[in-house]
Amino acid sequence: MKISIIIPVYNVAQYLRQSLDSVLSQSYNNIEIIIVNDGSTDDSLSICEEYLQKDERILLLNKANGGLSDARNFGLPKATGDYIWFVDSDDWIVANAIEILVANLSKMRCEVLGFSFINYFEDTHKFSDIAYSQSIGVTTGNDYILKSTFFFPSAWSHIYSRAFLEKHQLTFKVNQLHEDDYFNFGCFGRITSIAKIEDGLYYYRRRENSITTLASKENLLKRMNSYVSLLQLFEIINDIDKSFLLKKGNAYKRNLYELLNQYVLLETIPFAEKYSQVKALKPWLKGFKSEGTQFSHSKKNWLIKSSLQLNALLFLITLSLLKPNK
Structure with missing residues (x-):
């Protein structure tokens, strides 16, 4: 099973190495890393080019700045994996995250698989416990929402079948903040098989100077x-x-x-x-x-x-x- 990881990059030089290192050091190797440089004006591009020389699994795409949704959409047609994971370039993933995902996907063969995450608060340098940890067996997208103790609609906390995304021609709405909410609420009703595992596989960096603050x-x-x-x-x-x-x-x-x-x-x-x-x-x-x-x-x-x-x-x-x- 091949996993495509799409990483949009825009002016995140101070975080980028940690994010890329967490992906390249995964215990599961059958992956491709699609980095979309979204018109960065800091050192992000030079860091991407440095990592491009390190690992042949990396594909680097450059484009004019268009925002997170536009960058994700730009990378989607290049993905060749069975499943696609959208990872933000200021966050990072646990060392065996992809191995855990593949093991569960191999058993359940669902269109989408959800998992839990850990908050990292940049201002205090503290980590939360695993957030919204819950196990949900294979079900429909609508039932998944209803069974969730709290439905967190982030794209990075789910991994999607490429065939499912292509079948329904699903992309992210450009120039939309809360793009993950818009994307997932637009697609979850179409999901016929989705599950969730309790594992915390993703470190979500909460930044004080983010767009929502x-x-x-x-x-x-x-x-x-x-x-x-x-x-x-x-x-x-x-x-x-x-x-x-x-x-x-x-x-x-x-x-x-x-x-x-x-x-x-x-x-x-x-x-x-x-x-x-x-x-x-x-x-x-x-x-x-x-x-x-x-x-x-x-x-x-x-x-x-x-x-x-x-x-x-x-x-x-x-x-x-x-x-x-x-």
Whole structure:
């Protein structure tokens, strides 16, 4: 069984060697490593070229910067393995991870296999226990979600049959933050055979300066648009349990609500842009409940809490925009 590992690389020189070393030192050798340099401007490319000379199993692809989804999609047509694993270049994998995956895939022959992971907190240099460790026997994608004690929709915590991805022409949505959520919720309803093992095979680096921790205007807009895209996707999904989608959708709305709060409070954003954004997001926050309170002008909500930090006109207009329709 051959395993293809796709590693998108963009300005991760300080982490890249650890990631590549963890893959090249695997106890299982029948692998190919597809490195996609996504227009790096630091030393990442020179490191990739150094490793290219070290191991003939490496294929290095260079492209203009297009983001994580675009880089993964760029590498997919080059993969020749039976299964594909998407590994992020600032993370790393345990020494016998692929051997464990192959042993389980050889027995179960499922389209997708999930596994657990370990968080590494960069600011404290501490590791978590194995996260969401659970064993799930071979089942459908929908049942897998329902049986999960917590469904973590990351692409790197699953390994996918190449035949399955090609059959359904599955790729990652470009310019989409939370691209793993979008990808997996779009494909899990199509999975006829998936299982999960308890083993923690992946070290997930949690970085304080990641895209999900920055609060600039541009970042907030990207993140809000990302959640709207996910909510739009949920409206057309018909192969995943509706009660799960409702619960998950409400979680996305909660995040959207909090991001909108941050956006409105940024002093550098003109009033007209705040007005427009609140108006645009009103339909997606309809019916949303925060801490048991209806998202309503008549309740104590984020606008009232922050009214002293907003000019009076913005407060009155946003309050009116968010007033529930009668």
